[in-house]
Amino acid sequence: MRQRVDQALSDFLAGRRAWMTNVDEALVPVAETIEAFVLGGGKRLRPAFAYWGYRGAGGADSDPVVTALAALEFVQASALIHDDLMDRSDTRRGEPAVHRRFAARHRTAGWGGDPDGFGDAAAILLGDLCLVWSDELLHSAGLDPRAVARARPDFDEMRAEVTVGQYLDVLTQATGDTSLERAGKVARYKSAKYTVERPLLLGAALADAPTDVRLAYSAYGLPLGEAFQLRDDVLGVFGDPAQTGKPAGDDLREGKRTYLVAAAMEATDAAGRALLRAGLGDADLDPAGVNRLRELIASSGALARTEQRIVTLTDAALAALTTVDLDTEARQALVDLAIAATRRAD
Template identity: 75%
Template sequence: MTTSPLESAGLRPRVDKALTAFLAGQRDRLLSIDAALAEVSATVTEFVLGGGKRLRPAFAYWGFRGAGGADSDAVVAAVASLELVQASALIHDDLMDRSDTRRGVPAVHRRFEKLHAGEGWRGSPAGFGDCAAVLLGDLALVWSDELLHGSGLPLADLARARPVFDAMRTEVTVGQYLDVLTQATGDTSLERAGKVARYKSAKYTVERPLLLGAALAGAGPEVHAAYSAFGLPLGEAFQLRDDVLGVFGDPAQTGKPAGDDLREGKRTYLVASAFGVLDAAGRAELDAALGDQELDDAGVERLRSVIRDSGALAATEARIEELMTASLTALAAAPIEEEGRDVLRQLAEAATRRSV
């Protein structure tokens, strides 16, 4: 039986152990402030530990090992901080998209909306839920910094990693803004779709975690360059796979309702590809339905047919394969440890075929 690349070096349970210990400490801190913060602690803890593939810590850890870094619990704790960045991004993303669920359970803003309504508090339940989600997402981002810098790694190692960590958090935040802006302006160009994919997801899912690991290991510029050449196309392929799943995916796999990206009006590479080849009538039909929160299952299926028949799905799959070829070619030439190369290759395959 083949071992999942996420299980190499027992990484996934070790990341979860580090997160569990850290979040338990944060719970004690919050409860020392006010008992009402128990719900805040429980929500963040359940959100972080309740699911997720741990891809970002995996890329950071094996980027570190590939660059010659020695295994330790401290480095596992350091890379686990990426899960708190991810939690922050997802909590805010669900709020901006007005998503009802995440991983099959209520999104954070919906959870606090229900709490408000159930307690019969004053004001708007929805408004309270929105405020709570903003603040909990911010809290997760603050805690990501605390976990990284309290990991136990030497200060010199952390100082090298700091610029990468800062750049990553800036990029994912402005990438989120570009995504919102693109929906508002209705930009359907492939150039804009590619830029959103690159900054909202690609760089912070693969490239920046790899570079974080390289920085922690004290790797030279040639390793950083190789990791960028491997990580950026792989991250874009990962996001394109996510775009395909957002339209054609099984809710049991994605944890979100079928066709949710269509209801949210996402101007993804997949959608931009369809706009680029459809005739005027097809573009008008697609444009009119994108972002319709009331789109029913029949409407979703109709848009799927429009996108599939336009050739956009096939074009996106071809682009994923093109990006994967570039990524794996760069990995093969990377001046890194062979064990790290082997696991990173497995991670690449798993990430774009969604076997993890």
């Protein structure tokens, strides 16, 4: 499945590179950067959830379906490029973030103006371009126009949800809201819904699935998407940079008000809360400072609480699959995807 998605993306990007080259040779670095970003990594979880949601609802395998679902990778790329810019992240998957890459290009060339401003502008535009291409790939894949029309509401809702979720994340960092309720809502809209639930519903719509299948997919997708985000949050604090592709403790330096942090704030004492508030969002937090916050989060019980919530949510998701009649192969694939999406990195 991953190879088929990669091939669909590669073919589409080759055509877009030719188009941009025809517009102006100066756009070649844009094409190269998006190709490297989109083709250079990623688990292809979203197309996989969409594909098996489609198959589970009785849809027949075809290359146009896989190509259409590969459009989800452009939504993901857009979100990540913009997220890295908003968080001022230096790296993504072990490589320079897009805004850093174009700032460096500006410096190397000795162009006029502010290199960082140029990098920021480029990242905004490349992220927007990926979002445009998500639409184009969905519509140009060769599907029956009636199927595309059925899928359109879920595709549009998904992109709106992740955008407002990103804003809520930025707002939460600015206001310093560390409540579990706010952390849960940000996780749902910024990541959970567009990672699992909406891709499943997109696949279901393409297959013209009945209401009971859509309801079961939501009952599976929402808790699983939240569990996936909680795993990502744990890795953002405790993960190995060799596996995450980002510096250790980056979520702490960026001031992410995650469920993990909210649980620590709720469980620790006044001194612990003060230490957390002082460290969260400190871009200059050194490794010793990261370790102090890690120890505090773990000793407060927040890490264990988060791990238990991941298990509880995943169990709820898997239980939802038993409530509806699905294709046997698709059901097993969705079970396997749930385990892959929430497993520990170690």
